[in-house]
Structures are given as C-alpha cells and as structure tokens.
Amino acid sequence: MSADALYVTPDQLCIGLYIHLDRGWMEHSFTFSSFKIKDEAQLLAVRALGLPRLRYDPKRSDVKPLPLPATPPQVAPPPPEPSAEEVAALQAKQARVEQLRALRRQLAEVDKQFQQASQTVKNINRNIRSQPRETLRQAEELVDQMVTAMLGESTVLMHALNGKAGEDAYFHSLNVTVLSIMLARILQFSREDTLQLGIGALLHDIGKIEIPSKILLKTEPLTKPEQSLLQLHCEYGIKLSKPMELTGEALRVILEHHEFCDGTGYPRGLKGPQISPLTRVVSIANQYDNLCNPSNLADALTPHEALSRMFAQQRTRFDEVALKAFIRCLGVYPPGCIVQLSNEMIGLVLAVNPNKPLRPTVVVHDPEVPKEEAIILDLEQDHELNISKSLRPGQLPREIYNYLSPRQHVTYYFDPQQGSTP
Template structure:
C-alpha cells in the first residue's frame, strides 16, 4: 500500500486524514495533518489553491475510503481496503439519505462554525507565540551574532509577507492576552498592523519587506537600556527630563545594532525615525514628514496607537476605539495625513478589542476587522443562553440590518456582560483570512 497517495482537492471527503505540504503561515489549521471532520474544513481546504492533497489511508475513515474506491477516485490497493463486491454495485440499490430537519441543520452549521472559529483562534495564537519566540531570540543574538539575528528576523518577515500579500483579503484578529508576553507583544502588534497598512497604501514588495523588518526591530535598542527606563512613556508628564533623554537613546542604540546586523537602508530608517512626527515634534531629530521615509511614517503612527492601547501602566490603557478617537481629535497633526487616513479607513471606527453596543441593544466586543471592508466587523455578542466557550462571533457584514450603535468603556458594561466578554487589559493582534460567513443569523441563536 502507498504511504502518501494524493487526491484531487475537489474529491476530498469528511473522514479523510490529510497532510498539508505548506508553510505555517499558509493555512488556518492548528496542525499540518488532521482528519477532516466538517464541511467548513473542506471549504477551507478547497480554498487554499492546491490541486492535490496528500492523504493517509491508514488514519482515514474506512467507510470514506470504500466510497472513494467505489467512485473510482482511489484504487483498492492505494486505499488499503477490499474492492467492493459486484453485488454491492447494483445501480438500483440507491442509498437512503436521511432527511435533516431545519433545526438539526442549524445545530450542525453552528457546530461547524464553532470548530472553525476555534481552529482559527488556536492557529493565530500558536503563530503569535512562535513569532514572539523568534523575536526574543533575535534580540538576544543581535549583539553577539548579528547575522543570525538578521536572518531569523528576515525569515519571519518573509513568512508574514507571504500571508499579507496573498490574493485573499486579510483581517486583523484580536487574540487572548496570554498569547504574547510584554517584551514581544508590542513589536508583533506594530508589525502586523504596519504590514496591513502598507498593503492598504499599495507599497511595493521591497518596501513592505523593509517596513516589516523595521517594525519588528524598531525597539531593539531598548535592550541596551535598564528596565526602569525601558518601559517609559516618553509623552507622560510624570517622566523627568533626565529619564526622557535616557529613554530616547534607545533610537541610536537601535541604529547601531541594526548596522551590526547589516539591515537594509530602508529598515534602518524605520529604526532611526520611528519616534519622529510629521509636525516636527518627535525625536531624536525633529525631522517632519518631508524627511521621513514612507515606512517610518507608518511605524511611527502604529507605534503610538499600540502604546495608547498597551501602555506601561495597564490602568492607563485606552480601548482601541478611544485610542483612535484621541489620535484623531488631538494628535492628527503628528502623523502624515495620507498614512493616517489609510489607517482610519483600514481599522474602521471600532478596531478589534473595542467594546460596543449593537443597534438591537445587545453588547459585544469586536474580535476581527476585515482590513479591506472595516465597517462591518465580527463581534463576539453577549448571549446569556449561550456558554462563552461555545460563542461564534457574529459577522456584521452578513447581517445588513444590524450595526454598531456606540462604543463603551468596559467598566460601563453590566456585570454579567463584563464577565462574559472579558475585555483584555492588553490588546494582542494577528492576521487571519477575512471571514466569508459569520454566525447563522443576526440573533446568533443556538
């Protein structure tokens, strides 16, 4: 029997155990090999752009294999099953297909949607954790093995670019806070949003590579600072001028390390300019927009946004909606107008992590925003009759009669809703493929 036969992706069935010969960023499943269990998984597999997929007959359902042998898709030898008896091929003996009630169909669709949601969440969190591990290792190697640090970082950025620059639309996904640690979370958040913004602004691939590398390493100079200074907010009025000057030295330290790593000139400019502002009030050189690179303008904006959402003191954190509103109302002049306009357009009025009230008065938390169509995000809705671990986010894009009425501070939610939604004190972002469908209907019923 063959060890790894392949099958036309259009002939895949529930019950087959498949092996995906793809990179870790190229599919949304938690593992590269698994048994297909839902129609949702079949649809996802058929959307990966593959012609054929490897299967493992030994780990597949025997009934499914028998069916494929009977259809002539697989030979009995390849499938490792006996050829069907001639009598069983009687054309008049049509199989009896049980009729599925509408209620059963709705429950099945909800189960499939829930499994797909759990698989996407597990995959995104696994990738986020792996990205953090690689980033920490790159920071550790920057001084002693700069070439190895650069190679690790660039490999990771290329993996991100394969995902972002693919044909499929991408979304920004909110992760559980436990997916990342404080040291790497900020850099990954900035990289994820910066790359999506760079795509929104139609940067070329070489510019996107410099943008991703610079964003990933923009704070590498902080490794040269003591902990008491490393996490300062330079705009906080409680920071002394001496501390602020000490903190600002991380930019020059970063450029020095970047040169040791032999980073590209474009990436080095991001390290040098990620605290500059379009109005000339940034540091260290007060450059202004006309002297900043396109990539640095993007990272400077995204860096500030993430620092507002994830400050050194969690009690001072703003919700993503509040951060966006503050930047628009009080900081707009600090950012390049074209970059800021594209950022607002991409993130939408309610970025992932925003706590909202829907037009039908239910409460929810935005968990995913399609970066190409942000006005109808996916929202985790508080459904008292639906256990939290069985909740499927509601895709407002597929429910045109429902929208978001307003944003709320988490402390203004009813206690039961606050416990159910559990808004994160720190916001972690990663990529996911834009969703084609959401919950079964606008009510999200079980």
C-alpha cells in the same frame, strides 16, 4: 410584585415585546435566546415552541403584553408539530453552529501562529548581542513569511488575541510589525519596500535593551533626564544594527520611528518629507499601539479611543493619507473593542476585514449560552444588527466582563483568507 408578573402566556405575546426563551440555545431556531419580537412571522414561531409561559422584560419592551383571555383554556393544547419552515430554521442553525466551530478552529490556528511569531521576537531580543547575524536572519525570515501571506491574498482579517502576561515588549514589536505591513498593503507599497518596512518595524525598539528597566517599566511620568535617556533608544538601535549588517530603509525606520510630520518628534525633529515614507507608516502603528498598551494600564485607551485621539488631536503628527487609510482599514471599532449592538447586547470585536471595516466579527454575551460556546456574529452576514457605540471595559457588569474577558493588552495578528474577494 409577584414572581409571575414578569411572565406572559403565548396568547399575550405581541410585536415589540422583549422576551427570554428558557430553553437551550440549540432547542430553538433563533440567533439569541433573548430578543424583541419584530414581526408576525417571529411571533408565530415563538408561539409554535409550545412554551406554557415566557419571561419578558418590561424595560426593554416597546409595548405591554396583551391582556389575558377572558376564559383561559383549562388544559394547554399539545405543542404543534414543527412546520417545514421551523425544521429548515433549525437545520440552518445547526449549520451555523458548525460554522462557529470552524471559526473557533480558525481562531486557534491564528493564535498558534501568533505565539510562534512572538517566540521568534523573543529570541531576536535575547540573541541580538551574541548572534547578530542570526538575529537578522530570523527577523528577515519572519517578516518574509508575514509579507508573503498578507500580500498574497485578496482578503486579510485582523484579529485581536490574548497574550501572555509579562511579554508586552515582544507583543508591541509584533503588533507594530503586523499593523505596519497591513497599512503598507493598503497603500500598495512594493514587496521590497514592505519587507524593509517590516524588518524596521520588528526591530524598531531594539535600542531599548540599553535602557534601564526601571525607566521602561515606570508607570509614573518620567523626569526630564529619564525622558532624555529613553529617547536615546533610537540611536542605540542604530549602533546595535551595525554588527547585524542591517542596511537600507529599515535603518531609517529604527532611527526615525518617533519623528512626527509636524517636527515635534525625536531624535532630530524632522518634518514631513524629511521622514522616510516607510517610517511614516511605522510611526502610525507605533503610536496607536502605545496608546492602547502603555506601561501604565490605567492610561490605556480602547482601540476606538486611540483612533479617535490620533485623528482628532494628533493628526498633524502623521502622514494624512496614511492615517486615513489606517483608520479606514481598522474600522471605527477595531479588534479588541467592547461594543453595544443595536439590540442592546454587549460584544467584543474579534476581527475586522479591512475591505469591510464597518461590519466586523463580534463575540456576544448571552447568559443563556455557555462562555465556551459563545455566539460569534459576522456582521457582514447578520445585516439586521449594527454597532451602536463603543464601551470601556470598566463600564461592564462583572458578569459580562468575565464572560467576554477583554484583553488588558490588545494584541493583533492576521489571517489570510484564501479565495476571498474584497
């Protein structure tokens, strides 16, 4: 097959042909540089670009190209002047580019806030013995800021962010806190209960500082004696809380966060109503994050797989109403998921609006667009595209993996949307 076999002239274009535009992304009005021609208007717009020939993909096309004209013109006519519709489309695309830049600035601000919060969590873990009251003050201040922000706006976006290697314990505490407050918001907990829940979530694993690191970092299955020692971290957490003068429901969260509604948890094997309602929320967030971010990365589930396992195999462990609300607000494809779109392009879910969980924000791989300028789609606005399925990072070709840079550890933070409506 010759090199020209995968090229067509504009006259051979037809609806159903999958084409590649060998032009800069800003030099045409289409969302992508590779796509399947869907209608007559799109066909005319492609021809109006004035390209002498275009690449096409036979495997992704529904039809074959039209045959070449019997008497091709000797000299290609000059490209027509852009129509008013094309000019408007290019202007709309420029506006879209500005929106993408604003979104990137917004993401950078969320990341900055996340890094500041993770530094506070690091300080809390470092100073809990030497400055217990100051540690509690910092925890209360951070949680108060988060609760005020998340309860104060009608819409809150949940973002997947990059974390620094070696700080997984801090990210876990922060993840569980963010996810717990989000769920408390959905369940319409009072502000006071949400504050107690948040403090308990932030401090739920403080007892682990009494557990040897060789057990915490072990990637092989723990022995029974090691499991018994690890399970003591709940009670150690209560002991560490006394010098802090921590009171209220937050203490129950620290003690009970590994209790399950079916009685299979620890340390006391409590069931359903015996477990604090606040703890039942935190235990869902804790289990979800442990499935996504285990000590052995080989055992990690994607966010999509974690939710599926919790609902299909583990739902008797959790409060039914809270678990369904958690899945509903994170969506079928939570932030951090690798997904394939209905146009067969691959993307990474960046953010989800709990009010509209099936239409997340996705960054898309497009080889024609530099990684630093990758296209970000808000599926709430791009109604023609849907998510077809979730993919594991290991299924991606190396080029796409490097482009999307999926996180080894999924970390979450939030972005209150001022003035938004559900």
